[in-house]
Amino acid sequence: MRKYTSYSDNELMQLVVDKDSRAFSELYDRYSQMLANYFFKMLWQDEEKAQDFMQDLFTKIIEKPHLFDLKRNFKTWMFSVANNMCKNEYRKQSIRKNTSYDMDEGYQIKDNQASALDSLQDSLFSEKLTQELELLDEKQKSTFVMRYFQDMSIKEIAQALDLSEGTVKSRLFYTLKKLTVSLKDFAPQMAKVLLLLIGLN
Amino acid sequence: MKEDNSIQNIDIEELLLSKDYDSLTMEERSFADTQVDSPQEYSELRATLLSIKQVSSDEENVLIPHRIKDELIQKMESETTFFGGIAAFLFPKDVPLFRKPGLQFASIAMLLLLVVNIGISITDRPNAELAVNNIKQQERQLPLIEEEKKEEGFYDIEINNQEPEERKEVIAKPEVQLIEMDDEVFQVEVEKVAPANSLQVLEKESNTKFKKEVADAKSAGSPAYFDTKDITSYLEEDIVVTKLTDSVVVTNFNQSVAMADVATTRMRTNESTTVLMESVTLDNISTNGSKKKFKSASKSLKENEELIDFLFVAM
Known part of the structure; x- marks a missing residue:
């Protein structure tokens, strides 16, 4: 029997559409760290937020795998979803002005101290x-x-x-x-x- | 745009990462010169890019708790089961509470149930209220009706939960029924009345005894006796009421019988024999107020006077 590690991303995604949890596990192993790092960089170095967003993204894959176009590259599709999630988060934060994520003042202080x-x-x-x-x-x-x-x-x-x-x-x-x-x-x-x-x- | 067109063909990033400015070929240098203002800027860009590459390679990974994978796999497996899929559909985790389909369905169901229950209670209430009022009205009016209709012998029950014009007068037919009957039949009926039983038996016995004595006297040719039956019929029209005694009402089931107008007449015979004759008028109280009179006559003997007085006292 063929090992899941040998499957391409799109093949695994096809199996995920068919509710194959092992295929999903393989996809998670391949991309969870990458996505968590991306979210960490994009979302103000917030580790918890990065974990939550990464989990949310994989939850979306579980719930709506049919949204993935099998003709597309899985990695780029996943990062486009991740990027959209970040955009939404930026919008949310821009509504909440003067949040803890508004680090301009902090930067200024550090600049001066540098x-x-x-x-x-x-x-x-x-x-x-x-x-x-x-x-x-x-x-x-x-x-x-x-x-x-x-x-x-x-x-x-x-x-x-x-x-x-x-x-x-x-x-x-x-x-x-x-x-x-x-x-x-x-x-x-x-x-x-x-x-x-x-x-x- | 100058920047775009030039970078399409030669990748400046590759040049910056791979070569310093002095190492560039003539073609590469001419391309680099279109992108940077000076060799120093090229050097600065290269230094920054190399530093970023170094930093990114040294970047520590974000720690990912193992529970996240477990939760996701669990969710994935629950999706594979039929009920798990339904549950996931009805109660998705990533939507607000009020947008969960399961909760929405439950709310609609409860709302419908509530509406149906309210509808039923609303439709039932008027009848229930009318029924309650009915009972009260009946309770309130019954004594009056009884007072008013007592003589007429029927009850008028008004249904108050109906419009006045629609009210029906329910006439409880009196249980008393008018029966026209012959004297003999009436006598039999009267005999059935319990309080009169003893009287009737005694009267019957005395009559039998009297008839026997009369018959004996006749057969003996004695002038002391005469046939009271003939006298009774003769005096029927001219009877003199000397005394009006208390009326006695005898009730036999549904029939009211008043024994009244008991007249006692003393008649003297040739022998100065006192003959007591009683004329009893029985009033039958009918529901329509009319009275039908039954008359009955009996005779008693002198020797029965004591008994008859006793009977009157008893009555």
Whole structure:
């Protein structure tokens, strides 16, 4: 008998439509961590919220598997659903202005406290990157997270977000430029580049 | 857009990740120059991108509790069973309480039940109230009716839960029925009356004795006796009422009989023999108020006077 690990995503999804719980279990193992990380990045680093959203997404798969178009790529379909869930959450939070997720003031304080001496530390860069990601608009953020945190291809991102590949590339490059301006003092690689440049000189 | 068209052909990200500015070929450098303002900017972008890649690879995974998978698998298995599917359909978890189909169905069912019950109670109430009123009205009016209709011998029961014009006068037919009967038959009936039984027996005995004595006297040719029967019939029209005694009402089942106008007449014979003759008028009280009189005559002997007085006292 063929092992479920050898099935493609779409084959497994077909089995899930037929109420095969083992196929569902296999799909969960493949994508639960990826989705949880995505939600974590997209939803203000809130681990509990990320878990809840990931569970909700898989619950939707159980309850309405027929909504999945078997001609589509399962991964991109799942991330498009996840992205829509995040959009809805952003809308909810935008209605609730001045929530704990409105971290602009916090960023400002940290910016002021940031020391140039700590700029080479990875941890600081990571923290700064996280903060800067939060300042991005939803479209840039989702594209960037999918690309650099979920290792999704340009094509997959284009499918998930229903965009052209060129638009995805353009959006990514524009976001990179924006982040570079705000992160250039913190990037560890920047320090290496600078050291390299000094050494060459 | 310049940015879009150029990136379509050569991927700037690949260049940034793979080569520094000095390592670029002439073609790549010319392309890179269209994307960045200076070699320094290219270097900064590269440094940032490499850092992001490093950070993302070092990124720790979000912890996922194992219970989430268990819950999802349990839900998946419950979906496979028929009743589990129905339950999942009726009470889905991800919708607000008021939008759960099961709750909506239950609400509708309860509402219908309530409406039906209210409808039934509304339709039943008027009758129940009328019935209650009826009873009260009857209780209230019965004594009056009895007073008013006593003489007429029937009860008039009005149905008060109907409109006045629709009211029916229920006439309880008097249990007393007028019966026309011969004297003999009436006598038999009277005999059945319990209080008169003793009187009748005694009277009958005395009459029999008297008739026997008369018969003996006749046969002996004695002038001291005469046939009272003839006298009774003769005096029927000219009877003189000397005394009106108390009326005695004898009730025999549904029939009321009044014994009244008992007249006692003293008649003298040649022998100065006192003959007591009683004329009893019986009134039969009818429901329509009319009276039918039955007359009966009897004779008693002098020796029975004592007995007759006793009987009167008894009456």
